[in-house]
Amino acid sequence: MSTRQRRAIVHHLIRCCILGAFGFYIVFLVRTGSLAGYVEPNLAAAVKLSAIGLFATAIYQLHAALSEWQGYSPEACDCNHEPSPSFAANLIIYGLFALPIVLGFAM
Structure with a gap:
């Protein structure tokens, strides 16, 4: 596994966690x-409906991380950009993005 693949996996997983945390925060506020x-x-x-969209996007990011881990790279479709x-x-x-979530759960 190359360094580029590892970086892509880490970025997808961070995005998945942040999006999932926003969804869980909305659910927490509703509950x-x-x-x-x-x-x-x-x-x-x-x-409330946006929480469903956030969870769906988090699942997509998890899928992208798992696809990258298995060796599939969507470079052919040119639908992704490299993170900094x-x-x-x-x-x-x-x-x-993480600071508002941390502050929201902390308070």
Whole structure:
């Protein structure tokens, strides 16, 4: 397995975790009854449906990671782009998405 494949797998898994965490956070807010404190009550149904979309996208990212692990690379379709090779840039980008989730669950 090449370094590029390992990096792609790690990026797909990080994205899967972040998307799944957003979905679980929405479910958590619905279960605790505090969703109305974050969104307009008229939009509550749309936010609940968005959790399904987040879970579906997380499953797709998991599938992409497993496909990459098995050796299938979607380079032929040119439907993916390479993440930044910089660790600091990736940390900042993923941190921007992970920070609200961490703060939401912490409070």
